[in-house]
Amino acid sequence: MKCYWISLSVILFFVLFPLVTSAHKIMTFAYVENGIVYTETYFSGGGKAKNAKVMVYDTMTNKLLLTGTTDAKGYFHFKPPAITDLKIVVEAELGHRAVTKVKAKDLKSISKEVANISPQETAVESSSVQTHQVTIEDMRQLIREEVSRELKPLFEKIIQVEQRLERPSLTQIFGGIGYILGILGIWAYFKAKKG
Amino acid sequence: MHISDGILSVPILASGALLTVGGTVLGLKHLQYEKVPQTAILSSAFFVASLIHVPLGPSSVHLILNGLAGIILGWVTFPALLIALFLQAVLFQFGGLTTLGVNTFNMAFPGVVVYFICGSLLKMRRTHFITLAGILAATFGVSLAGICVALELAFTGQGFIPVAKLVLIAHVPVVVIEATITAIILNFLYKAKPEIIGVNK
Numbered sequence: 001m002k003c004y005w006i007s008l009s010v011i012l013f014f015v016l017f018p019l020v021t022s023a024h025k026i027m028t029f030a031y032v033e034n035g036i037v038y039t040e041t042y043f044s045g046g047g048k049a050k051n052a053k054v055m056v057y058d059t060m061t062n063k064l065l066l067t068g069t070t071d072a073k074g075y076f077h078f079k080p081p082a083i084t085d086l087k088i089v090v091e092a093e094l095g096h097r098a099v100t101k102v103k104a105k106d107l108k109s110i111s112k113e114v115a116n117i118s119p120q121e122t123a124v125e126s127s128s129v130q131t132h133q134v135t136i137e138d139m140r141q142l143i144r145e146e147v148s149r150e151l152k153p154l155f156e157k158i159i160q161v162e163q164r165l166e167r168p169s170l171t172q173i174f175g176g177i178g179y180i181l182g183i184l185g186i187w188a189y190f191k192a193k194k195g
Numbered sequence: 196m197h198i199s200d201g202i203l204s205v206p207i208l209a210s211g212a213l214l215t216v217g218g219t220v221l222g223l224k225h226l227q228y229e230k231v232p233q234t235a236i237l238s239s240a241f242f243v244a245s246l247i248h249v250p251l252g253p254s255s256v257h258l259i260l261n262g263l264a265g266i267i268l269g270w271v272t273f274p275a276l277l278i279a280l281f282l283q284a285v286l287f288q289f290g291g292l293t294t295l296g297v298n299t300f301n302m303a304f305p306g307v308v309v310y311f312i313c314g315s316l317l318k319m320r321r322t323h324f325i326t327l328a329g330i331l332a333a334t335f336g337v338s339l340a341g342i343c344v345a346l347e348l349a350f351t352g353q354g355f356i357p358v359a360k361l362v363l364i365a366h367v368p369v370v371v372i373e374a375t376i377t378a379i380i381l382n383f384l385y386k387a388k389p390e391i392i393g394v395n396k
Contacts, residue, residue, distance in 0.1 A: 025197065025289050093361055095198035095348055168246060168287045176282040177239045183278055184235040191228045 026052070027166050028090045028098040029159050032106045033148050040159060041074045041090045041098065048074035052092040059085035059101065083107050196259060196340055197245070197283070197298055198347065200291030207347055212296025218273035218303060225270045233391055234275050237264045241302075242279035245289060249368050256365050262336025263377045265306020266313050266328065267384075267392060272306035273299065297347060305339030317381070317392050325385050325392075329378030337370050338363055 026049050028041040037056075041049040052070045056078065057063065070076045070090070080086060086102040203211075226234060237260075244258040265272045277299045283289040290298045309332045316328035345359035384391050 025199070025287070089201075091202070093358075094196070094365070095202050095344060097199035097202055099201075166288075172286040173243060173246065176242050176279075176286050179282055180238045180242060180278055181235050184231050184238070187226070188228060188231040191226075191231065 026090065026092050026096045026098045027163065028088065028100045029162060030088055030100045030102050031155050031159075032102060033155075034144065035107065036077055036079050037086065037088075037102055037107075038075070038077045039070075039088055039090070039100070041070050041076070041092070042163060043092075043096075048072070049090065049092045049096075050074055052090050055089045055091070056080070057087040057089065058082065059087045080107055196257075196302065196344060197280075197290035198294045198301075198344065200293050202351060203294065203297060203347055204350060207350055208293055208297055211294070211298075211300045211347075215273065215277065215296040215299040215303070218270065218300065218307070219277055222268075222270040222273035222275075226274065230268070230271060234268060234271055237268060238275040238279045240264070241276055242282060245283060246287075249372065256369050258369060258373060258376075259302060259337055259340060260373060260376070261302040261306045261340060262309050262332035262334070262373060263329075263380060265303075265309035265336055266317070266332040266377075266381070268306070269310040269314070270307055272310070273303045276303040276306070301343040301347075302336075302340050304343065305336045308339060309335050314393070317385075317394055320385075320394060322382060322385070325381050326378045329381045330374040332381075333373035333377045334370050337366050337373060341366055 026041055026043055028039055028049075030037055030039045032038070039054065041052055041054075043049055048070075050070055050072045052074070054068045054070060054076045056065045056067070058065055065081050065086070066078060068076050068078060080102075083104055085104045086107075088100050088102065090098045090100075092098075241260050241264055244260040247258045249256050249258065261272070261276065264275055268275055277295070280290060280295055280299050280302070281292075284292055284295055312335060313328040313332045316324045316331070319325075341362035342359060345355055345362050348358050349355035381392060385394065389395060
């Protein structure tokens, strides 16, 4: 009987210990700002995945668009060479791999404005109002910078929340132990019937 | 130690799966009724040990406890770790379903090796031999698993020596912690329930 109490406490120790520590796999997150894609890669323990290999693919054709490595903070950013759906694959040492996607429409919204609207509108503005040096495009740039500065903490918060969601929950841990005991319990049941 | 989906080539995944199926069949044949509870407990311990992250050394590593499972379970290590790894893949996305075979082999096979190498030390029925068995079990279990991982990654074009070096150096703190845990648990079992480690007092 004593032995069962000890084994129970060993299991409890292993269950409760991860509450203060954490798990092991990598996660990568991407967001777009000013037409540049920023990625952040972490080990699920919260450590930064430095010097991890980053590969960017076109989701449609599966063609490798560009490669790179993360810096000491696990960051990597790049200017997408084409406006398509991107698949970002990060490979860290010891066979860890994570995938994230960036949709074409997230890239498009910004680059379209820059490419299409600016030529005509700025042309009209500059010819009619000679005295004002501030063009619509300047304002657009200013607003964009302000907005992205304001949004930055929000992005960081979202990434933190996503990170927390990726972590194993207590329910999953207990559930897993339950499954193991259950599966072997069924095995024991049939063994006992036969024996 | 968990290799993710999409890294290894199909032949390696297939051979890993085949070896694991073989080991599991053999393990289930050895799984007697009396051994079921300890299999369940060691399987659960392995399942949760991977969540214990060791924040030391150059990489991000976790406890494995395949040496402890191996020395007590022998061939039964295969089915025990297969269940735990399956649940880790499904619940935590550690490793993956396509790499389940390879990952099980990587961690269970060293356990079986440990059983045959260190098992006889337990039969010496001396505390310091049992401590030694625990230390060796943890060392062999973790480092053989690391060598298996490095061998498989070598087939993806990464050099074997640098990967093996990285894996082994990264796991030094894990070996130290596991050696302590394994030695303590084996000594405790020897005193409280010697039949679990196959010794009759």
